[in-house]
Amino acid sequence: MITTEKLEKIRQEHRPILEERLIKEDKVVIKGDEILLKGNYYKKQYRIALRNCGIVDPGDIRDYIAMDGYKALSKILREKEPKDVIEDMKASNLRGRGGAGFPTGRKWEESFKKASDKKYFICNADEGDPGAFMDRSILENDPHAVLEGMAIGGYAVGSDQGFIYVRAEYPTAVESLKKAIAQAKEYGLLGENILGTGFNFDIELRLGSGAFVCGEGTALMESIEGKRGMPRKKPPRTSHVGLWQKPTILNNVETLANVPVIMNKGVDWFRSIGTEKSPGTKVFALVGKVANSGLVEVPMGTSLREIIYDIGGGVQDGKALKAVQTGGPSGGCIPASLIDTPVDFESLAKIGSIMGSGGMVVMDENTCMVDIARFFLEFTVDESCGKCTPCRIGNKRMLEILTRMTNGTAEEREIEELKELAEIIEDTALCGLGQTSPNPVLSTIRYFYDEYEAHVMDRICPSGVCKALLRYNISDDCIGCRRCVKVCPVSCISGKVKEVHVIDQDKCIKCGSCYDVCPKNAIKIG
Known part of the structure; x- marks a missing residue:
């Protein structure tokens, strides 16, 4: 069995080996105890959750240990009581990185105080947002960060059993996790009597089958129990009554990856990054019409402008920015006029969007905002579990209205009907998926109302x-x-030859072939 002393010996012996390998690969800069990735893309980033991605070999636990891995767990098991860990988490104000931003420490405390013969700790790795790959990157490149975060959380709330609910569509992440769990058990860092302290904590994998709704906590638990993934009514909170009716903590991948660093570097260090109400960093999947797409980790409070232009290199092909959508299919579309908005939970909520898990889609001047709302709503309708009427039927009716708008058959009254229906669904749907599904519709009506009018009244798509x-x-x-x-x-x-030609609108199928071959750009679209 590995001891704290043996763990520290591995750290001291393997760190120089890791640094030498990275220097030979010429992809990092070493500053004291920090190892930083080279390149302009990373200059304005601050990596906490992604700190080891691209640096450690995910298949070698010694690499993770060399980067202070399992140091926090070792110290906590020797020096702190569970309630002390929870107080640290509350003081750090680490907020959940997978949705609404509920304080992690408060969630842990609720489960800690609930007396039970069994408690569970779940990592939500069911990353289903279109274009999102934040969790995937951590699971594939730094799985031990998640395992250590779960073990610390298990100790804090009094759980000896953890589950990682991961998408089956992430085969590399699944294999990475399997190997990491096996190595952690081999080293005595998972399983029984961890580091000889008497603390037991095991982790099992559960593979999701691609249902977006299983990203919702209670639906995920139903799935683990072998049932159809459908949300439960709240209250009670899952921290009181969760998996198999026992107190259960559910945190997402990025949240858990932050936990060991906070415990190593301290609450004050973490609170010095980001904003007062939203401390720390956030990882975004920057995609769409942006020059440099990829994962971006920045301090909370960084503006959209800095992310898109200073890190992302601006909009592709020199085109103008029209909007940016944050929060996945449940997020809002933010117009270019609000590009200086700081990215944190409160600021995004004020302008009708959400942080969500971290999707960020950049849209250029050629984007139709009515069609974008239709696209995201189409996804939500496909992924609805169908349990509640507002989501099952209401979203379907909204999609029908949007489809009529993009087909040129909608009536003028339907713009206000669409808005009213969206607000009703927002207030009455059962779970977070349904409650936030109208966000793309409401935000585009709020900021791009003229485009809705053009589609409905003028029968044109600008x-x-x-x-x-x-x-x-x-x-x-x-x-x-x-x-x-x-x-x-x-x-x-x-x-006739050398005379202006005419298009018969009744016959035209709008294929664009004429537009593509015209040498004088005489074909106009309107």
């Missing part, structure tokens, strides 16, 4: 995205070269 609303017209710049006539698949273009 961005030229909605195919049913497109009209291809030939301007006076036409030289009558007849290239458009030759490529048109339905022969809807007529005109």
Whole structure:
């Protein structure tokens, strides 16, 4: 069995080996005890949750130990009572990184105070947001950070059994976790009598089957129990009545990856980063029409402008920024006029969006905001479990309205009907998925109302995205070269050589072939 002394010996012996390997690979800068990745992309980032990604070999537990891995767990088991760990977590104000930002310490305290013969600790790794890969990166590249965070949490609340609920679509992450759990058990850092302290804590994997709703805590627990993944009513809170009706803590991957660092470096250090109400950092999957896409970890309070332009390199092809959507399909679309908004829980809520798990989609000037709302709502309708009427039927009705808008068949009254329906669903849906599903609709109506009016009243799509609303017209710049006539698949273009041609709108299928071949840009879309 490994002891605290043996753990420290591994740390001291393996750290120079790790540093030498990284120096040879020429991808890091070593500053004292810190190992930092090279490159302009990382200059404005501050890595806590991602601290070891790209640095340690996830298949070698000694690499993690060399980077102060399991040091926090060792110290806590020897020097602190569970209530002391909880007080540290409360003082740090680490807020959940997977959704609404509930304080982790308060959640742990609720479970700690609940008397029970059995308690469970779950890591939610069911990352289902389109374009999101924050949790995946940590699980694949630094799995021991999550295991240590869970073990510390298990000790704090009085649990001896943990589960990691991970997407089956993440095979590399699953294999990484399996290997890490086996190594941790081999080293005596998981299982019975951890580090000879008498503390027992084991972790098992449970694979999700791709249901987005299982990212919701109670639906996830139903799935672990072997039932259909459908949310439960609240109260009671899962910290009181959760998995198999026992007190259960549920934290996401990024939240748990922060725990060992906070315990190692202290509450004051953590509170010095970010903002007063939202301390620490947040990882975002920066995707969409941005020059440099990828994972970004920044202090809370960093502005959208800094993330998109200073780190992301701005919008692709020099185009103008139109909006940025945060929080996945449950988040809001923020207009370019609010690009200086600081990214923290309170600031995003004020402008109609959420932090969520950390998706951040950049949209350029050619994006249709009505179509974007339809796209995200279509995803939600597909993923609804169907248990409650507002989500099952209400979202379907909203999607039908949005589809009519993008097809040019909606009536003027339907804009207000859409808004009213969204607000009702927001107030009455059973779980977080349903309650936040109207966010893309409400935020786009709030900030891009003119686009809704254009689709409904004028029957046009200003961005030229909605195919049913497109009209291809030939301007006076036409030289009558007849290239458009030759490529048109339905022969809807007529005109004599060297004269301005005309498109028969009744026959046009809006394929865009004429637009692509015109040498004078005489084909206009409107």
